[in-house]
Amino acid sequence: MKLRQIISIAALTGALLWGGVSSQSLLEWNVILISWDGAQRAHLEELREHGVLPNLEALAAAGAALPMEIRGHATDTKAGHAEMLSGYGPQVTGIFSNRYYQAIPEGLTIFERLKARFGQQSSTVAIAGKRSNIIEILENALAEIDLALIRSAHAALNGPVMLRALRSLKDRAFFAFFHFSDPDHAGHTYGENSQEYSEAITLCDLWLGRIVATLQELGIFDKTLIYVTTDHGFDEGRKTHSNAPEIWLVTNDPAVASPEEGIALQGDIVPTILERLGFELGALEPSLPGRSLLKKAVGASRP
Ligand SMILES: [Zn+2]
Numbered sequence: 001m002k003l004r005q006i007i008s009i010a011a012l013t014g015a016l017l018w019g020g021v022s023s024q025s026l027l028e029w030n031v032i033l034i035s036w037d038g039a040q041r042a043h044l045e046e047l048r049e050h051g052v053l054p055n056l057e058a059l060a061a062a063g064a065a066l067p068m069e070i071r072g073h074a075t076d077t078k079a080g081h082a083e084m085l086s087g088y089g090p091q092v093t094g095i096f097s098n099r100y101y102q103a104i105p106e107g108l109t110i111f112e113r114l115k116a117r118f119g120q121q122s123s124t125v126a127i128a129g130k131r132s133n134i135i136e137i138l139e140n141a142l143a144e145i146d147l148a149l150i151r152s153a154h155a156a157l158n159g160p161v162m163l164r165a166l167r168s169l170k171d172r173a174f175f176a177f178f179h180f181s182d183p184d185h186a187g188h189t190y191g192e193n194s195q196e197y198s199e200a201i202t203l204c205d206l207w208l209g210r211i212v213a214t215l216q217e218l219g220i221f222d223k224t225l226i227y228v229t230t231d232h233g234f235d236e237g238r239k240t241h242s243n244a245p246e247i248w249l250v251t252n253d254p255a256v257a258s259p260e261e262g263i264a265l266q267g268d269i270v271p272t273i274l275e276r277l278g279f280e281l282g283a284l285e286p287s288l289p290g291r292s293l294l295k296k297a298v299g300a301s302r303p
Contacts, residue, residue, distance in 0.1 A: 027122050027173035030224040031273055032211065033110070035084065035177070036204045037077065037130070038184030040192055040234035041067060041246040044201065052202050055209035059226060062252040066293075068264045070232060070245035073097065077133040077184070080231025080247075080266065085109050085138070085177065087270025087288045095137055103139035110273060114175050115144040117279070123174040127162050129153050129181030155182050159207045163214045170218045175277070178211070180204045183230075187241070192234040225276060227251045229269060249293075257295040268293050 047053050048065075056065075072089045073079035074097030082088070082095035086108045094102040107116065111124040128134040128150045135142075135150050142148055147168075149161055162178050169176075186200035208228065215221035228251065233244030247266060249256075256272060258264055267290030271281050275292040 027114075027118060027277060028223070029276055030169075030174050030176075030220060031277065032176045032178060032224060032226045033084070033269070033273065034204075034208065034211075034226065034228045035081065035179045036183055036201065036228065036230050037179060037181045038187050038232060038234055038241055038244075039201050039204070039230040039248075040187075040236075040244065041230075041248045042236070043192060043197065043234070044248060047198060047201055052198075053205040055205045055212060056228060056250050058212070059208070059228065059252040060250050063250075063254050064256045064258070065250045066248065066256070066258045066264050068229070068247045068249050068266055068268070070247060070266045075232035075241050075244040077130060077231055078137050081134060081179075082137050083266045084229065084231060084269055085111075085141075087267055087274070087290055088286070089267060089289060092286055093137075098133060101137060104137050104141060106140040109138065109141040109144075110175055110177075110270060111141045112144045113274065113279065113284075114277065118173075121173065123147075123169055123172040125165050125169070125174060125176035126150060126179075127158055127165060128177070128179035129155070129158050130179065130184075134179065152181070154185075155180050155203050155207050159210065162207070163210060166211065166214050166218065170220065175273075180207065183234075184241075187234045188239050191237065191239050193237050197234075225251065225253045225273075227253065227269065227273065229266075253294075255294045257293065259291065259293065259295070264293055265290060 076098045078098045078101050079095050082093045082104055086093055086104050090096040093104050114122045124145045125147045126145050131150055131152045147165055182200040182203055186196040190196040215224050229249045230247050232241050233246045234241045235244055271288050271290045271292040275281055275294050
């Protein structure tokens with residue numbers, strides 16, 4: 001594949017700046033937010049117990065693995081990713097479900113918040129394996145994403161582009177959103193209890209390992225926080241996710257912990273990341289409904 005095809009949707013100016021910019025940045029951390037689309041929590045836990053998700057396990061060992069829940073919107077792709085990428089529910093985003101939605105209002109995504117605050121000192125990337133569902137909610141944010149590749153594609157096609165994107169980012173501070181559609185497709189086709197569904201999740205783990213290996217090779221793993229989550233769960237034993245609010249978060253962020261009260265919610269992901277990136281949460285408009293999960297006292301040590 002040629003690079004020209006890859007950046008078909010990219011904001012070209014941002015992409016063209018890569019490489020020539022100094023590594024000076026106000027961002028202390030790089031952040032990669034990874035979505036394993038439709039990976040059911042119970043199924044994931046089963047696979048973890050069987051020891052077939054070694055790369056996810058390594059993240060959890062360095063940081064945390066916690067159960068999460070979805071509240072207040074459909075358990076589907078658009079509503080889940082809207083909350084995962086903006087921190088707001090449908091009252092603010094207008095995204096209730098795959099069918100009842102609009103684009104996330106301008107300025108509310110992590111991409112836009114980073115660019116508004118850090119400008120060209122930060123790079124933003126979105127590589128996703130579903131086209132319409134993701135593009136339709138990110139339409140207003142695309143101008144603030146330096147490299148966007150949003151297309152219907154499996155991990156085998158998008159994974160290598162993710163690694164290439166990381167190599168091009170080497171000396172830049174960045175926020176990247178990497179989305180894998182494989183578990184959702186396998187669940188819809190073969191069912192939640194199928195071997196194919198398990199294999200799709202282990203494939204995501206394989207690519208997580210390649211992402212980590214690339215970061216290590218580039219010498220930036222120790223300043224990159226990785227948060228792996230899902231947009232929604234899956235109905236037990238079925239080919240649907242009509243009522244699947246049980247999700248999860250696994251991260252190498254040593255400061256993340258389950259909240260002292262109640263279960264963590266999908267809306268807690270964005271406040272956690274924004275606080276990590278130096279935002280004062282109380283100053284954000286409109287105010288974020290979620291809470292930061294940065295609880296543990298962590299010194300200067302890095303994962
Ligand atoms: Zn689905």
